[in-house]
Amino acid sequence: MFSKSLLKATIKQNYIVFLIILAVMMMYITIIAGMYDPSIQDTLDEMLKMMPKELMSAMGFTSFGNTLLEFISSYFYGFLILLLPMIYTIVVANRSIASHVDRGSMACLLSTPNTRMKIARTQAFFLLVSITLLIGFLTLAGVGMSVILFPGELDIPGFLLLNLGALILYYALTGLGFFASCLFNDTKNSLAIGAGLPVAFLVLQMLSNVGDKTDFLKYFTLYTLFDPEKIVQGEGYILSFIVLFLVALVTYSGGLYVFNKRDLPL
């Protein structure tokens, strides 16, 4: 099913970028959870009103909310969650297939008794597992911090649901990156899609948040399907989850299919 030795080599190749992104996310979630203070929420909201409204809403800050979950959700899950793991997925998805084909090391891999399918499956498996671990550690850190600092304050099921949404979003995003990685011979083209698309999604997401005139842009970004506010309120998110899951399913299996079928310039 998977090649253990390739998996080991891929882990070795990527663990540093994984640890860096994880460390940055841990740092943010810790600081943000630590900043929560129910008594000053009103003051924070006042402060928010003094800032340029467009700038703040571009970053996903509309209100700091009243509960710890709403606070973390608007602070971390509005913008940072879209940016930090994205960097990881861009780097790793491109490395998974395209960079091996581009540099020629894929020739070494395919000169061993492993099918293309097995090699691509192994790389897809690594992407899925590592992004799950990344979001998983983040969730653990978030829950851990809240339990230590504000026992009983965090709506844990709500927080888990929020992270599940983020995880499914990243299954879809890594899927796009993996598909691009399987499709192209050059790192250049793979990155144009695998990195260009998520970054474009992010920019469109920020623009669409700014005001009514740009609101229509939300139809052009995948991030619209991950709406922390709705998830926290616990309504109208199921369809989005399903769509994101389908995107992941189609892109991953599409990537495997094209890589298995196409000509390789090795």
Added chain:
Amino acid sequence: MSIIVIKELTKDYGDHKGIFNLSFSVKEGEVFGYLGPNGAGKTTTIRHLMGFLTPDKGTSSILGMDCRTHSAEIMKQLGYLPGEIAFFDGMTGMEFLKFMGEMRELKDTTYRDKLIEQFQLDTSGRIRKMSKGMKQKLGIVSAFMHNPRVLILDEPTSGLDPLMQKTFAELILAEKAKGKTILMSSHSFDEIERTCDRVGIIRRGDLVAAEDIHILKEQRRKTYLVTFDATSSAEEFAKLKCFDDITVNGQRAKVSILGNVSSFVHALSNFTVLDLDTENSSLEDIFMQYYGDSQETSKSL
């Protein structure tokens, strides 16, 4: 029994690039030299054999299995040396060999270690920092270490110094003695001459000849540069008929001979020869010699 069989293989990249209706086979225990200038289609053929490409038309098979659909099965008994070697940059030489061994589920590493010693390969350095020749040696060890039945080598000696080229030729001969089937591509005739039984020459994606190396050698025109003691003796020698072609320039004569040289040597003994030198015929000369006409016509097309 034919181990490698290519039948009417066609891959058209447009603009006369690619391979066209290519057919040949390599028998068990045979070392097949695959010659051709750059861009002739050598690497494209090898990519088909490795299952990297799907042919437009025709088939290729190794050990009776289709190269495109059964590549993983074939690889169990095949060693491959790519033309341009790219490894995992971060690894050291030994880490790479261990990794490739694991990917092949290779348990016995004695042959690998013997090859490392034979090629004086320093496996401790990072691959990124290695010279071209060192990378080539690493590729050779990786291709041979699992003792495969079939070997496909794309320009194996490029980047190797003459001493290592000799070591490599010895390795090929030893593998041949073990009954291995080897296909190696090259653009150097001399390299092929040392090791191969049979030679296929490819030009513009078309196999123009697949011949026994001895026949090819016999038919090969050799050029000798003779310096006589005086202009008059050179002119006198030119009157003799012990060669196919001669051009005289003062004391120096350029003589070309097809096949047997004994009458040439015999005639020379009657003259005072100051210097005798051979001119190595390059692959282009061989092309011109055997296929000069067809090359001209295809150029004019």
